[in-house]
Each structure stands twice: as C-alpha cells, then as structure tokens.
Amino acid sequence: MNIKHLVSLFAAGAFLFASCTEENEVAGGTTTGGTGTEDDTDRQEVLVSLKNHLVLQKPETKAEGDPIATEEENYIHSLDVYVFGSKEENGDYTLQEIHYYRDDASTLTLPGVNTYSFNLTNSADNSGVTTGLLKLNKGLFVRLYCVANRSEMYTTSDDGTTTQYTDFKSLIQTAPGQDDNLVTAGIPKEADFKKLHIKLIDPAATADPTENDVLASPLPMSGAYTTPLDLTDFGSSARTQISFKLSRMVARFDIVNDAAKSKFTLEKMSMGNGQKGAKFFPIETVGKTQADLITYPEHEVLPDTQKASDELAGTTNLTKGAFYAFPSPKDDHGYLMLKGKYAVNQTESKDVSYQIPFQQMINGIGTYIEVAYNHRYTITITKADTYHLDVDLKVADWDDKEVIDPYEPENDFDRTENVVLDAANSTGTYVLDNGRISVLPDAASKFTFKMASNTDLSHEVIYKSATAAKWLVMDGEPVVTKAGSQETTYKFKVDETAMNAAVTAGQKLEDVTIRLTNPASGSRKEIKVIATQGPTVALVSQPDNYNTFDPAKLTAYIYNVASQTIKLQVDAETRLTDPADPESATTTGSTVSTANVGSTGVTASANVAEASGNYTLAVDGTGSAGNEGTVDFTSVASTAKTTVKVILKDPAMKALTAGDFRSNRNDNTFDLTAGTGSIPQVSLVGVANNEFTLSVTSPEGVTVAKTGGDWLTITDNTVGNNGKKVTTITGKITDATGMQAAGKTDGKFTITNKLDASKAIAVEVVTTVPTAATVSKSADDTGLSTFAGTVATLYNAGGQSITLTTDVATTLTAKSDADFLTLVGGNSTEHTITLQAAQSLPLSATPTLTFTTADGATTEITVTLTDPAITALTSISSTTGTNNFTAAADGNNAKVVMTEATSSSSFTMSVASKEGITIGSETSSWLKVTAAEATGSAGSYTTVVTVAIATGADLTSALTGGKIVLVNKIPNGGNMTIDMETTIPTPAPAP
Structure with a gap:
C-alpha cells in the first residue's frame, strides 16, 4: 500500500527508534544452570521449532536475496518459555515452569519457580527455522508462551499504577502420573498472565533513555503454542515436536531520502499520539483512552544514509530501522514527527519540522490507518520546502522477502568468525563462545587481535551512553602489517583512571562495541567487549531457613545466632587452558575468602572445583546485630571476583507489652510479672468460651505450645507485617467445670523463637470466679x-x-x-x-x-x-358527753353510741396502721370526722381521729345505722368501719 502526503511544517520534537532484525545464521550462546531438580525420567523432550530467521550471534555477511529485516532485528538476546499446566485438558492453567535461553549464558533464578536453561540452534540448511530442545515436567496438559528479548513483565492496576510483575510461583504436583495426583495451582493463572505487558515508554526519558524508552534491537517478540500438549503419559518417551512463529511487537519505519534532491536532511524522528506499550499475548495496545497516548522521545537519524544511492560510491538513500513504535489503532490519529535542516541555498540552512499523519488519501479525503505490529512502513521523502514536505508512505508485512542491497563486494572481510587474541600481547582477556571478549577490570588487562581485509578499515569504539565510563581505549593506532592481503593489528587496554573513577562512583562498566567498517562495501564487524564478571551468586532455598540473599545488592542477611547458615550457589566460568586449541583442557571452579568478615563470626565451606557448586556460610553467634563483613568468591579461570556483603540480623523477639494483649472483656487482665516466678500472667473470668489474644512480634515467627491446663486451648496464626512476623496467640476456656466455685491456676503456654530455641517465654493463665450481681x-x-x-x-x-x-x-x-x-x-x-x-x-x-x-x-x-391491716380499736378517748365504745368482736364492727347526743358531743380515737389512713367518703354525713397528721414511720403510724356531730344534724330523734370508714393507705390492705348511733335524752318524769 502506498500513501502520499503533503505535510505542513510544524514545531515538534523528533523521536528515537531502533531496528528490528528478522533473518540470519546462528552461532548461538549456551546457557547453563536452572533451579529444577527433577529426574529426566519424569520429563518429556519437546523440540520447539520457531519459524523465524533468528540470529543467535551477530554475523555480518548478507547474502544476495536476504530478507528485509536486519541482523540486529533478528538477534535473540533472551528467550523465555513460560509453561502453563492443567490437570484437565480444558481446565484452568497456571504456571508450571520457565525455560530460558540467554546469549551470555547467564542463569535465571526465581524463588519458588522451576527454571531450566536450554540452547537454540539454527537449521543447517538455512531454512529459517530455529530450534530449541525443552525437557518439560510430565504429569499435566501444558501450553507454551514465548517472549524474546524481554525478561521482565509488567502489570497496570485499575488506578493506572504500573509495577513489575514478580509473583511467579510454580505449581506443585504430589504424585505426577498417578490417579491421586494433587496439584497446587501456580501463579499466575493463564488468564492473568495474558494481562501482562511490556515495560511502558517513559516520555520524559530524554536525557538518559533506556531500550524501553527508545526502542532498539534486540526487539521484543512473542509467540505461543496454545494447543494443549498431553504430558500425562509416563509410559511414553518419544520426543514431541511443535512449531510456531514469533512476531515482533513493534512496527518499523524506514526512511528513503536523498537530502541533496529533497533539500531536507532528517536529524530526529518522533511520534505523536503514540502508544506507551503493548501486551504480549495477544499483541495489543495497553492504552485505552486519549489520555494514555504519549509523544515518543526523539531518536537521532544520521545523515550517512541520506545520500544518492550509488553502489560504486557505497552510498545509499535508505535508512533502515530509523524508528520503531508500538502498534497504534487508527482512532489514535497518530503521526510521525520529522525534524531536521532545510537547505535554503548552498550556504544557508534552516531548522524545520513536519508532521506525517497516518492517513490514506482517497479522492481528496484522508482516512486514518492503524500502525500494526510486525509491519514495515517506508517513508520516501520527495520534496521539501520551509512549509511543507512531500512524502510517500509504503506499508508491507515485515517478513515480505525482497532484495534491498544486492551489492556484494569481494574484498570484504570475514565478519562471522570470532576474533583470535594474540596470546603473547594479551593479559586478563578471553574470547567467549559467543565471540565476546571478556576483559578483567584491572590496570594490567589488555588484548591484541589482527584483522585481514583487502582495504583499509575504519574503526570506532562505541559506548551505549554518552555518560558511560570510557574504561576501554585503543592502545595506539592500528598497525598494517601486510601490504598484499592486508592485515591490521588492533590493540586495546584498560584505562585505569576511568575504571577507578567508575568503581569509586559505583558506576557499572558498560559493554563496549568495537566496530570495524569496510568502506568499500559498507559492511561492518562488531566485536562486543564486556567487563569480566565474577562468579554469579544465587540463593539455594532450604526448608526452615530464614536467612536471605539480595542478588541485586549481593548481600546476605544472616541472623546472629550460632549455627545459623545460608547456602549460596556460585557459578564460575569455564575456560580453555589454551584458547587457540579447542581440544585443550579446561579450567573452572571457584574459591572463597573470609579474610574480611570482620566481627561477624562468619565462616565458609570448602572451595568448589566444579563450575557450579554450593557454599555454606555460617555464623558462630559471637557478633552483634548490624555487624557487617564481606566474603569473596573468585573464579579460578578468570580470577574475577564477586564480593558478597554479609550483614548480621537481630534474631530477638520483641518484648511483650501490655498493649499486645486483647480481650472483649474488661475483667480479663494481663500482667507482665504477676505469674509464678514473675512471669507474664493472663487472668480470665472462669466462663466457657472466654478468650484472649496475645500478639508476639518476631523476625521469622515463633512456635507456641500449651504446657498446662486441660481446660484451656491455645491456637496461633502468623502473618507478615512490615518485614516482621506477627503471631497472634488465641487462648480460650473450653471447659469451665467448677470455675463458678473456684479459680484455676494451672494454665500455661510457652512461646519459642523459631530462630533461637533457647529464647522462650512462658506465660501463666489463671481464672477467677465470676462476680455475682449486686x-x-x-x-x-x-x-x-x-x-x-x-x-x-x-x-x-x-x-x-x-x-x-x-x-x-x-x-x-x-x-x-x-x-x-x-x-x-x-x-x-x-x-x-x-x-x-x-x-x-x-x-x-x-x-x-x-x-x-x-x-x-x-x-x-x-x-x-x-400484714397490711389497720390495728383494731380498743378504746376511744377525750370524750365530750357520754360515748359508749364496743370493740369489734365475732365479726361485728366496733361501735360507738353517743348517748343523749347534743351538738357538742364528740370523742377521739387513736388509730394504729402500717402506712396511715384517710377518712372514707362512705362516712355518715351527720358526723364530722377529721384525721390529724399521722405520726410514726413507715410500717408503724398513729393517726388521731376526732368525731363530732355535724352542724345542723337533727338530734331530736335517735340516729342509727351511722358509720365511720377508715381507708387503709395500703392498696387492697383492708379498710376499717366503725358503727355509730345516738340516743335522745330520757324525758323527765311528769311532776
């Protein structure tokens, strides 16, 4: 597809892109090691064929008909095969193991993950197939996911936070191949694994961008084999073969420009509205909204490839792999940004910049197109002025075969062979299997090699970044030693000043590239030089061992308790005693030195004669927490040293405090010294299911054991918190028999430090009799x-x-x-x-x-x-007139007869009651009855009642049927009735 653009000038920043290689031959790095320990009888050989022209070592020869991808774009620095397993073919797959390839033969160690190294091999017939033999653990159905040139994966949370994903754990089988095989799921699940993505571009990384910010070779690739492989048959040993293809996760942009004709020299490239990254499986964008789009950091473009294409002159107008970008959907409305110089005339130039939108013009209408991964976009610049730029945009699949550079000069040098060092003039150096030259960081280190060619070669020493320490320099100008078939001697040495400054500043000695270029053909030979590394050191996991190792800081943390140990795996180089003779003997192994352990009391096990072996570091307990020392591991073959710092950690439990005790009852108590012998004591109210918790903070946890009290149960649970272990001990009364009558005093449990059994705390548990209510x-x-x-x-x-x-x-x-x-x-x-x-x-x-x-x-x-009753009357008093009282008897009320009553007749009664009386309304109206205020106290009151003739009462005839009603103040306590009568005076006898 060809797309033409007329692009308006606009002020913008250019972007950096890298190259992406597809095809070439292979020499191959060899990886060793791995953390898996299974027998081969329990593993199935699976031959994986990758249908890509992958490059395992950087050869420089380009044969006629080579595909468009450059060698760097096909280069495989690393390849990780994530194997997911499931007990059922269509079940839930989780991580089973990881197989890996590294071009520098480094090892991959992940805690809790079975990792295995393997080799890659290119087909001998140049068919473009790369194979690797994996040995997969049997027992389950498996699926394979491959990631090339990116060994880190990242995850983005819902709030947009991006972090490296490190929670890999291998699944565990209890009885592979058996019916009772139980599988503990690994981490992550297959579905969660597919959410992971590449490290995102940092658009602000302009000063010191990484390969993740300015995409460069080796380029990230991914591919998968998702048809389940059946590895459940332990009776089968036949090798299984599978094949699939890796896809590049980026798009590539080539520039075709004859600066003399277009009057425009491109200097920098960038991309606007670009995606920050992509997921691995499937390859798709990470960003979902306009806010997720970025402007890429600028990438410089050299003018060397912007000349008229002339085979004889060795010039070209094609810049291959000028820029790389992650896939971008058409709705992103992405665009390239080109910045450079416009030649106003032969002596004057002007800074200009242009935008190239990803649009296809049809009948004058622009339609945006997507930027697809594994595709090439060729931009041909035809004409420029200060305001616009005419370009053609061609889109093709990256793997389309076409001849880009048919020129094949015969006076080229051999770029595929490893260099051979001049042993007599080389010190502290060695050529590795992958062709890299390993140089011991020492002032005396130097090397010399010769290169044959039929023309003068240009040379340069290249560091990845401008701020890198220039620790390797040429030792004088190259010397031509032959005139016919020309041979040039190159000498290099370590710059002691630059090296020491880097070491003092804690700066890594970066890899160096020695580039030799044939000006006749334009072909190049690149020789990678690395600083010799000491042996690699990794932790060997041991059950119930709590000491740790930080591989990034090369620091071992050991608890300061006698006999505490840590086991480290040390892998050292193996080298030929005579590098010129591949059949010569080899030397390998490592030595250990504890000369600088200081006051830590650290000792080490014996030296290891093999390339890979284990060392045990032990402490004697004589040091103090925080003491530091160092242990040196030295490669026998290279003499390079790896120094591991050792730091003693405090093993002590945190002292108990009152705040460590919790209970839902205020009457449960904890006292640090109330127990027998002044030990801590827990006091519980003697009630069934009454419980408490006690928190114990320790470095690695404690063991808890009940030592007394059949009525008491003790359980514990430990969780991590801020780098410590917090054990919550729960005590409960499960049998409260007899506790209502008497307390228990025989409860006890012991807390023992897992790191130091001699450090234990006994805690007494007693009960109290429950308190009765008041x-x-x-x-x-x-x-x-x-x-x-x-x-x-x-x-x-x-x-x-x-x-x-x-x-x-x-x-x-x-x-x-x-x-x-x-x-x-x-x-x-x-x-x-x-x-x-x-x-x-x-x-x-x-x-x-x-x-x-x-x-x-x-x-x-x-x-x-x-009894609430009013006390029975026995008499009356204070009479006026004649008043006759009759006490109550035989069911009859008390009675008072007022004889010959007159208006002044009256009497009083002293009435005893429990709570007092009142005069009832039923009292006869011809009587005037009043009650004085009662005297006495609750339960015994006396009330004086006065009875008189009511005013106006007719006493001319006898009154009968009268009554006085005394009402008891105690409801339903019983009233008292007194019957009343009067008599009239007896008439005087007649004279």
Whole structure:
C-alpha cells in the first residue's frame, strides 16, 4: 500500500527508534544452570521449532536475496518459555515452569519457580527455522508462551499504577502420573498472565533513555503454542515436536531520502499520539483512552544514509530501522514527527519540522490507518520546502522477502568468525563462545587481535551512553602489517583512571562495541567487549531457613545466632587452558575468602572445583546485630571476583507489652510479672468460651505450645507485617467445670523463637470466679415495699410489688415457693416482683428468687409478706358527753353510741396502721370526722381521729345505722368501719 502526503511544517520534537532484525545464521550462546531438580525420567523432550530467521550471534555477511529485516532485528538476546499446566485438558492453567535461553549464558533464578536453561540452534540448511530442545515436567496438559528479548513483565492496576510483575510461583504436583495426583495451582493463572505487558515508554526519558524508552534491537517478540500438549503419559518417551512463529511487537519505519534532491536532511524522528506499550499475548495496545497516548522521545537519524544511492560510491538513500513504535489503532490519529535542516541555498540552512499523519488519501479525503505490529512502513521523502514536505508512505508485512542491497563486494572481510587474541600481547582477556571478549577490570588487562581485509578499515569504539565510563581505549593506532592481503593489528587496554573513577562512583562498566567498517562495501564487524564478571551468586532455598540473599545488592542477611547458615550457589566460568586449541583442557571452579568478615563470626565451606557448586556460610553467634563483613568468591579461570556483603540480623523477639494483649472483656487482665516466678500472667473470668489474644512480634515467627491446663486451648496464626512476623496467640476456656466455685491456676503456654530455641517465654493463665450481681431497690420505685440485705418485704395485698435493680444484666427466676409471685424483667438490670393475691399468713415456706448473670454467677434473695391491716380499736378517748365504745368482736364492727347526743358531743380515737389512713367518703354525713397528721414511720403510724356531730344534724330523734370508714393507705390492705348511733335524752318524769 502506498500513501502520499503533503505535510505542513510544524514545531515538534523528533523521536528515537531502533531496528528490528528478522533473518540470519546462528552461532548461538549456551546457557547453563536452572533451579529444577527433577529426574529426566519424569520429563518429556519437546523440540520447539520457531519459524523465524533468528540470529543467535551477530554475523555480518548478507547474502544476495536476504530478507528485509536486519541482523540486529533478528538477534535473540533472551528467550523465555513460560509453561502453563492443567490437570484437565480444558481446565484452568497456571504456571508450571520457565525455560530460558540467554546469549551470555547467564542463569535465571526465581524463588519458588522451576527454571531450566536450554540452547537454540539454527537449521543447517538455512531454512529459517530455529530450534530449541525443552525437557518439560510430565504429569499435566501444558501450553507454551514465548517472549524474546524481554525478561521482565509488567502489570497496570485499575488506578493506572504500573509495577513489575514478580509473583511467579510454580505449581506443585504430589504424585505426577498417578490417579491421586494433587496439584497446587501456580501463579499466575493463564488468564492473568495474558494481562501482562511490556515495560511502558517513559516520555520524559530524554536525557538518559533506556531500550524501553527508545526502542532498539534486540526487539521484543512473542509467540505461543496454545494447543494443549498431553504430558500425562509416563509410559511414553518419544520426543514431541511443535512449531510456531514469533512476531515482533513493534512496527518499523524506514526512511528513503536523498537530502541533496529533497533539500531536507532528517536529524530526529518522533511520534505523536503514540502508544506507551503493548501486551504480549495477544499483541495489543495497553492504552485505552486519549489520555494514555504519549509523544515518543526523539531518536537521532544520521545523515550517512541520506545520500544518492550509488553502489560504486557505497552510498545509499535508505535508512533502515530509523524508528520503531508500538502498534497504534487508527482512532489514535497518530503521526510521525520529522525534524531536521532545510537547505535554503548552498550556504544557508534552516531548522524545520513536519508532521506525517497516518492517513490514506482517497479522492481528496484522508482516512486514518492503524500502525500494526510486525509491519514495515517506508517513508520516501520527495520534496521539501520551509512549509511543507512531500512524502510517500509504503506499508508491507515485515517478513515480505525482497532484495534491498544486492551489492556484494569481494574484498570484504570475514565478519562471522570470532576474533583470535594474540596470546603473547594479551593479559586478563578471553574470547567467549559467543565471540565476546571478556576483559578483567584491572590496570594490567589488555588484548591484541589482527584483522585481514583487502582495504583499509575504519574503526570506532562505541559506548551505549554518552555518560558511560570510557574504561576501554585503543592502545595506539592500528598497525598494517601486510601490504598484499592486508592485515591490521588492533590493540586495546584498560584505562585505569576511568575504571577507578567508575568503581569509586559505583558506576557499572558498560559493554563496549568495537566496530570495524569496510568502506568499500559498507559492511561492518562488531566485536562486543564486556567487563569480566565474577562468579554469579544465587540463593539455594532450604526448608526452615530464614536467612536471605539480595542478588541485586549481593548481600546476605544472616541472623546472629550460632549455627545459623545460608547456602549460596556460585557459578564460575569455564575456560580453555589454551584458547587457540579447542581440544585443550579446561579450567573452572571457584574459591572463597573470609579474610574480611570482620566481627561477624562468619565462616565458609570448602572451595568448589566444579563450575557450579554450593557454599555454606555460617555464623558462630559471637557478633552483634548490624555487624557487617564481606566474603569473596573468585573464579579460578578468570580470577574475577564477586564480593558478597554479609550483614548480621537481630534474631530477638520483641518484648511483650501490655498493649499486645486483647480481650472483649474488661475483667480479663494481663500482667507482665504477676505469674509464678514473675512471669507474664493472663487472668480470665472462669466462663466457657472466654478468650484472649496475645500478639508476639518476631523476625521469622515463633512456635507456641500449651504446657498446662486441660481446660484451656491455645491456637496461633502468623502473618507478615512490615518485614516482621506477627503471631497472634488465641487462648480460650473450653471447659469451665467448677470455675463458678473456684479459680484455676494451672494454665500455661510457652512461646519459642523459631530462630533461637533457647529464647522462650512462658506465660501463666489463671481464672477467677465470676462476680455475682449486686441487688438493690430501684431508685424509681416509690412504692411501700422494702428491700434490705437479701430480703424483699411486700404487704400481703394483691398487686403489691417491688422493682429491684442489678449492677449487671441478670435473669430473675424463682428458685422455690414463689408461685404466687409474678416476675418481670427478662435479661436486664431491672426486675419487678408482684404479689398476685393476698396469701394466708404466716406463709408455709419462704419464697426464694435467683438473679443469674451472663457468666452464670447467682445472687439469691427471699421474699416476706407482712400484714397490711389497720390495728383494731380498743378504746376511744377525750370524750365530750357520754360515748359508749364496743370493740369489734365475732365479726361485728366496733361501735360507738353517743348517748343523749347534743351538738357538742364528740370523742377521739387513736388509730394504729402500717402506712396511715384517710377518712372514707362512705362516712355518715351527720358526723364530722377529721384525721390529724399521722405520726410514726413507715410500717408503724398513729393517726388521731376526732368525731363530732355535724352542724345542723337533727338530734331530736335517735340516729342509727351511722358509720365511720377508715381507708387503709395500703392498696387492697383492708379498710376499717366503725358503727355509730345516738340516743335522745330520757324525758323527765311528769311532776
């Protein structure tokens, strides 16, 4: 597809892009190591064929008919195969293991993950197929996901936060191949794995961009084999073969420009409205909204490839891989930004910049197109002026085969062979299998090699960044030693000053590229030089070993307890004793030195003669927490040293405090010294299921054991918190038998530090008898009933009641002889006792009531009834006139006869009652009855009642049937009636 553009000038920043290679031959790096330990009999050989022209070592020869992808774009620096397993073919797949390839033979170690290295091999017939032999663990159905040239994966949360994903864990099989095989799922699940993406571009990374900010070779690729492989048959040992293809995760942009004709020299490229990254499976964009789009950091474009295309002159107008970008949907409305110089005339140029939108013009209407991954976009610049730029945009699949540069000069040098160092003039250097030259960072290190060619070669020493320490320099100008078939000697040495400055500043010695260029053909040979690394050091996991190792900081953290150890795997180089003779003997292994361990008390196990072996570091407990020292591991072959720092950690548990104790009851207590022998003591109210928790903070957890108290259960749970382990101990009374009567004193448990069994804390657990409720009369009860001690007294009158309160919620029940009482209150702090009806006194038995708390503690009270009746009259007093009193008897009321009554007749009565009386309305109207204020106290009152003839009463005839009614103030307590009569005077006898 060809797209033409007329682009308006606009001020913009240009962007940096890298190149993406597709095809070439292979030499191959060899990887070793891995954390898997399974027997080969439990593993299935799977030959994976990748249908890509992958490059395993950077050869420079380009044969006629080579595909468009450059060698760098096909280069494989790393390849990770993530194997996901499931017990069922269509079940849930989780991570089983990781197989990896590294061009520098480095190893991959992930805690909790089975990792295995493998080699890649290109087909001998140049068919463009790369193979790798994997040995997969049997037992499950598996699927394979491959990622090339990116060993880190990232995840973005819902709030937009992006972090590196590190939670990989291998699944675990209990009995592979057996019916009872149980599988503990690995992490992540297949579905979650497909959400992971590449590290996102940082648009602000303009000063020191990384390969993730300015995309460069080796380019990220991905591919998958998702048809489940059946590895459940342990009876089969036949090799399985599968094949699939890797796709580049980016799009490539080539520039065709003859600056002399277009009058425009491109200097920088960038992209607007671009995507920050892409997911691996499938390859799709990460950003979803306009706000997720960015402007890429600028990428410089050299003018060397912007000349007239001339095979004889060795010039070209094609810049291959000038820029790379992640896929971009058409709705992003993305555009390229080109910045450079416009030649106004032969002596004057002007800074200009243009935008090239991804549009296809049809009948004058622009339609945006997508930028697809694994596609090439060729931009041909035809004409420029200060205001616009005419371009053609051609789109093609990256793997389309076409001849770009058919020129193949015969005077080229051999770029595929590794250089051979001049042993007599080389010190501290070695050529690795992958062709890289390893140089020991030492002032005496140097190397010399010769290169044959039929023309003078140009040379340059290239560092990745401008700020890199220039630790490797040429040792004089190259010397031509032959004139016919020309041979040039190159010498290099370590710059001691630059090296020492970098070491002092903690700056890494970056890889160096020595580039030799044949000016006749334009072909190049690139020789990578690396600083010799000491042995790699990794942690060997051990059960119940809590010491740790930080591989990034090369620091071992060991708890300061005698006999604490840490096991480290040390992998050292293997080298030929005579690099010129591939059949010569090899030297390998490593040595250890503890000369600088300081006061840590660290010792190390014996030296290792093999390339890979384990060392055990141990402490004797004589140091102090925080003490530091170093242990040196030195490669026998290269003499390079890796220094591991050792830091002693404090193993002590945190001392218990009152704040570590928790309970939902205030009457459960914790005292640090109240136990026997001044040990900590927990006191619990003796109630079933009463419990407490005690938090213990320690570096790696504690063990908890109950040592006393059959009535007590102790459980514990440990969680991580801020780098410490917090163990929550829960104690519970599971058998409260007898605790209402007496407390228990034999409960005990012991807390032991997992790191140091000699450091233990004993905690005593006792119980107390539950507290019974305190009973009193309610302040709101103004009735006549009383409560004293444990006795409630009610008048023996129906409806009489008393309200009692308790200091805690209780339930009131009748224990005995209380059927005639009504009890109201439920489970509360207020209860009312009511007499249903008057009873015959004295009672045959005393009613007993029980108040019971939630803890089962009881308080008993009794109820007594007292006679409420008005005391019977025995006499009257203070009479005026003649008043005859007759006491009540035989069911008859008391009676007073006022003889020969006159208007001044009267008498008084002293009436004794429990709570006082009043004059009833039924009292006869011809009487005037008044009651004085009662005297006495509750339960014994005396009221003086005065009886007289009412004013206007007709006394001319005898009055009979009169009555005085004395009303008892105790409701239903019984009133008193006194019968009243008068007589008239006896007539005088007639004279």
